[in-house]
Amino acid sequence: MSYKFTRYGDFLKIMVEQDAPFKDLEDAAREIVNLKDLRRISLDLKNCYYIQSKALAALIAMKKNSVKIGAEFIISNVCDNVYQVMEMANLTSYFTIEEDFSSYTPDELMEKFFQPDYADRVSDFIAGSYSDEFRAKLLEILEMPEPELKFYAILTMGKAHDYSAEERIKQELDSDIPLIVKASVLVLGWFGDSGSKQKIYQVLETGNEEVAEAAAASISLLSDESDAERLGRLLSSHSKVIRIAAIQAMTLINDDNCFGLLKEALDNEQDDDVKAVLIRAVSSFNKSGVSDILIKGLDSKSIKIREASAGGLAKIRAKDKLEDIISRITDTDAWVGYFAVKACGDICSASEADRLMNSYDKVEENVKLAIVEALGKIPGDFSDFYMSILDNGNEDIRKEVLSSLLHDNRENAKEAALNLFANDSSWIVRYKALEILEQLRPEGFRAMLTSRLAVDDSKYVKDKIQAVLEEI
Numbered sequence: 001m002s003y004k005f006t007r008y009g010d011f012l013k014i015m016v017e018q019d020a021p022f023k024d025l026e027d028a029a030r031e032i033v034n035l036k037d038l039r040r041i042s043l044d045l046k047n048c049y050y051i052q053s054k055a056l057a058a059l060i061a062m063k064k065n066s067v068k069i070g071a072e073f074i075i076s077n078v079c080d081n082v083y084q085v086m087e088m089a090n091l092t093s094y095f096t097i098e099e100d101f102s103s104y105t106p107d108e109l110m111e112k113f114f115q116p117d118y119a120d121r122v123s124d125f126i127a128g129s130y131s132d133e134f135r136a137k138l139l140e141i142l143e144m145p146e147p148e149l150k151f152y153a154i155l156t157m158g159k160a161h162d163y164s165a166e167e168r169i170k171q172e173l174d175s176d177i178p179l180i181v182k183a184s185v186l187v188l189g190w191f192g193d194s195g196s197k198q199k200i201y202q203v204l205e206t207g208n209e210e211v212a213e214a215a216a217a218s219i220s221l222l223s224d225e226s227d228a229e230r231l232g233r234l235l236s237s238h239s240k241v242i243r244i245a246a247i248q249a250m251t252l253i254n255d256d257n258c259f260g261l262l263k264e265a266l267d268n269e270q271d272d273d274v275k276a277v278l279i280r281a282v283s284s285f286n287k288s289g290v291s292d293i294l295i296k297g298l299d300s301k302s303i304k305i306r307e308a309s310a311g312g313l314a315k316i317r318a319k320d321k322l323e324d325i326i327s328r329i330t331d332t333d334a335w336v337g338y339f340a341v342k343a344c345g346d347i348c349s350a351s352e353a354d355r356l357m358n359s360y361d362k363v364e365e366n367v368k369l370a371i372v373e374a375l376g377k378i379p380g381d382f383s384d385f386y387m388s389i390l391d392n393g394n395e396d397i398r399k400e401v402l403s404s405l406l407h408d409n410r411e412n413a414k415e416a417a418l419n420l421f422a423n424d425s426s427w428i429v430r431y432k433a434l435e436i437l438e439q440l441r442p443e444g445f446r447a448m449l450t451s452r453l454a455v456d457d458s459k460y461v462k463d464k465i466q467a468v469l470e471e472i
Contacts, residue, residue, distance in 0.1 A: 002017040002019060003016045003017065003025070003028045005028075005031070007038075010040065011038070011039065011040045011042070012035065012038050012040070012042070012071075013042050013044055013100075013103075014028060014041065014042065014043045014044060014062075015044050015046070016028075016043065016045060016047065016048055017047055018048050018049060018050075022055050022058060025055055025058035025059070026058045028062065029059075029061035029062040029065055030061075032062060032065040032066055032071075035069060036069070038066075039070075039072065040071060040074070041066045041072070041073050041074070042073075042075070042098075042100060043059065043062060043073070043076070044100060045076070045077055045078050045079070046076070046077035046100075048079070048082055049079055049081055049082070051085055053085055053089060056085070056086070056089055056091060059075065059095070063094075073096070074096040074098050075095050075096070075097050076098050076099060076100035076103070077099060077100055077103060078097050083097070099121065101121075101122060101125040102125075102129070106133055106134055109125070109126060110149070113141075113148060113149050113153070114146075119148075119152050122152075123152050123156045123159065124159065126138075127156050130162070135165070139153075139165070139168065141153040142154070142168060142172070147177045147179050147180055150172070150177075150183070151179045151180055154180070154187055155183050155187065157169065158183075158186065158190050158191070161190075161191075163191060166191055170184070170188065170193070170196060173185070173188075173196065178208050178211050179210065181211050182214045185200050185218050186217065186218060189214075189217060189219075189220075189221040189222060190221070193222070194222050197222045200215050200218050200219055201219065201230070204219065204234075204242065204246075204249075205234070205242060207237075207239040207241045208241070212241050212244070212245035215245060215249075216245040216248040216249035217248070217249070217252065219249045220248075220249045220252030221252075223249075227249070227253060228250065228253065228255060228261060231246045231250050231253075231258070232246075232250070232258075232261035232265075235265045236268075240273070243269075243271075243274050244274055244277050247262065247265075247274070247277050247281050248277075250262055251284050254284065254285060259282070259285045259287050262278060262281050262282055263289075266282065266293065272302040272304050275302070275304075275305055276302070276307070276308040277308075279293070279297050279305060279312055280312060282312070283308075283312030283313075291318040291320060292321075294309045294316075294318065294321075295309070295313070295321050295324050295325070297312070298310065298313075298325070298328055298336060298339060298343075299328075299336065306335060306339040307339055307342075310339035310342040310343040311343075313343040313347065314343045314345070314346035314347060315346075317346065317347055322352065325340050326352075329341055329344070329355075329359045329367065330359055330363060334364035334367055335366075337367040337370075338366050341371050341373075342370055344356060344374050345373060345374030345376075345378065348374070349378065350378055350379055350380030353378050353380060356374060357371070357375070357382070357385050359371065360389070365394050365397070368392070368394070368397055369394065369396055372397060372400045372401055372404055373400055375404060380408070381409055382408055383405055383409035383412040383413075386401045386405045386412070386416075387405075387412055389401060390416055390419075395424075395428050396428075398426070398429045399428055399429050401416070402416060402417060402429070403432070406436050410440060414436075417433040417436040417440070418437065420432075420433040421448075422452070427456075427457075427458035427460060430456070430458065431461050431464060434464055434465065434468070435464075438468050445472070449468060450469070452465060
């Protein structure tokens with residue numbers, strides 16, 4: 001027999017061999033109806049690297065018979081070749097397709113560390129199912145030369161809280177491969193290994209970008225009252241990477257000493273990238289004076305610093321600075337206005353939204369777009385305003401207005417989408433209008449799609465129309 005039923009309580013797994021005849025699959029489907037007290041049935045295709053299209057009928061029968069006995073039917077471990085066959089038959093949405101790593105041997109799972117699409121998920125599975133056998137395999141990997149395997153082996157031991165591997169992992173701090181050092185630094189931080197802190201500082205101070213962030217995270221986990229001062233000295237390093245890593249560590253430690261040192265560094269830092277990181281760091285502290293620092297940043301000549309400041313003001317919900325923020329919407333520098341509006345979207349209430357709408361005709365196009373986006377975040381119905389600006393010459397604004405209309409007033413959204421789908425010169429706007437109409441399904445929708453398919457001049461819109469027609 002080319003299939004095997006294995007039952008675990010109310011769960012049934014059906015393992016299928018590669019050369020399973022169509023008739024065997026039909027037999028398996030028929031057997032299902034005679035089973036009782038099952039909650040879930042999984043057809044495991046781990047061993048199948050291809051499947052004949054006629055076998056799909058047996059899979060459909062399995063699902064139907066599972067439903068008859070009240071069990072959920074899933075297909076697990078579908079390889080790309082089999083998935084493509086299902087896709088061509090339009091069955092990928094019909095079946096529930098999942099992964100089931102429990103069907104694999106430890107050696108097979110370790111091989112998946114080489115596959116980027118699987119490595120993280122496999123690592124999580126092994127950590128959650130940790131055993132002496134898995135531990136032995138991971139220790140074997142640590143003696144191998146492949147960096148990717150060693151990286152995931154170390155991370156997996158860390159996720160599994162395998163403290164018995166701590167001494168072995170420490171040895172990898174001396175590796176000349178940054179990827180391996182990164183994993184070791186992270187795991188030793190998770191383990192709370194304060195004895196490795198000095199070595200982790202040395203890793204940070206190399207200025208290697210690949211490992212610096214991991215070192216900062218672990219130092220914060222291992223920190224005591226002495227670390228703020230030590231990290232503060234690194235804020236004057238010649239290395240931009242080291243300064244940013246030190247900022248990250250101090251942000252995570254988040255004590256009074258770190259806050260004072262970061263504020264001081266803001267006055268001395270000359271690099272806009274680092275200064276933007278400092279702005280974001282300061283906004284993570286619940287301290288008086290933070291909103292003043294962020295407001296000042298909105299007036300910077302650097303767009304990066306303005307963006308960081310606006311994000312910070314939104315993050316801390318700086319209601320106390322709302323007047324200062326709104327006053328900058330009509331600034332002569334349109335980018336100041338743009339980022340001021342960005343902050344307003346997360347701070348303003350419906351009663352304050354009029355201030356944004358009243359500024360619309362006084363600002364540049366980028367600020368107009370920001371106003372529409374901000375209103376979309378504020379609770380309330382601003383559909384009358386949206387309808388009044390639908391004739392804007394900027395396609396991005398028209399597109400954003402459609403999204404906001406759908407949120408505030410579905411009837412107005414339908415009216416606007418019908419008009420723009422039929423008449424707008426921009427395929428981007430027509431595409432967005434079609435997405436909205438797909439949700440609202442107005443009367444005569446199919447006929448309208450068929451008619452538009454014949455005349456639309458955009459390949460992307462035509463393809464979308466065709467896809468929607470196939471679904472309805």
